[in-house]
Amino acid sequence: MKEIGTKQTVTPIPEILLNGMSALTRQTNLYRFTLAFFFLIHTVSAQVGTATLTGTVRDEGGLGISSAEVRLYFDDGRLEVGRTDVRGFYSFEVSGRFELEVSHPGFRSLRSTSVSLYPGAPYEIDIVLLEGDPADVERVELLL
Numbered sequence: 001m002k003e004i005g006t007k008q009t010v011t012p013i014p015e016i017l018l019n020g021m022s023a024l025t026r027q028t029n030l031y032r033f034t035l036a037f038f039f040l041i042h043t044v045s046a047q048v049g050t051a052t053l054t055g056t057v058r059d060e061g062g063l064g065i066s067s068a069e070v071r072l073y074f075d076d077g078r079l080e081v082g083r084t085d086v087r088g089f090y091s092f093e094v095s096g097r098f099e100l101e102v103s104h105p106g107f108r109s110l111r112s113t114s115v116s117l118y119p120g121a122p123y124e125i126d127i128v129l130l131e132g133d134p135a136d137v138e139r140v141e142l143l144l
Contacts, residue, residue, distance in 0.1 A: 051117035054091045055125040057084050057102055064088025065129060068104040075114065095119065100142065108132040112142045 057068040064087040072080040075097040084090045097116045103109040107129035117123050123144065130138070 049119045050093045050095045051119055052091070052122045053094050053117065053125065054089070054122070055127060057088045057090065057104070057127045057129060059107070060128060060130060065104050065107070068102055068107075068129070071101040071103075073099045073101065100125065101137075102127050102129065103134050104129060105134060106131060107134060109134050109137045110140060111137050112140050115142045115144060117144065 053072075057065045057070070059065055064084070066084060066086045066088060068084040068088065068090075070082045070084065070090045070092075072078075072092060072094060074080075078096075080092060080094075082090055082092060094117055097114050099114050100112040101109065102111075108131070110127060110129060125142065
């Protein structure tokens with residue numbers, strides 16, 4: 001026992017070892033395992049039922065179109081909207097049936113027929129926009 005001041009004493013608590021590990025080490029390892037397991041389950045559940053849709057929006061010369069608006073109209077009424085980056089790249093996680101629409105000032109808009117993607121699979125849809133009025137919507141059928 002150590003004396004602290006005049007009235008308080010601290011008694012060291014013996015560390016209990018089990019299979020070479022202290023109770024604190026076992027508790028910390030269990031916490032880490034539980035946390036890792038939670039993130040694994042969360043990641044897997046987030047991916048179940050969704051597909052990854054990526055692609056590039058380009059002009060007729062092959063240059064990526066920056067800030068093109070990419071919209072997904074889902075059959076259940078949902079709408080997801082994104083924009084292409086400086087290289088014309090876009091990406092979505094999708095589930096359910098949807099129509100894809102792409103537009104940008106100075107180019108004709110493009111809208112697809114309704115499609116479904118298989119969950120867990122990656123899909124790449126590259127799009128070429130033609131110069132013209134964005135109010136002119138070109139309908140296309142996606143064959144996946």
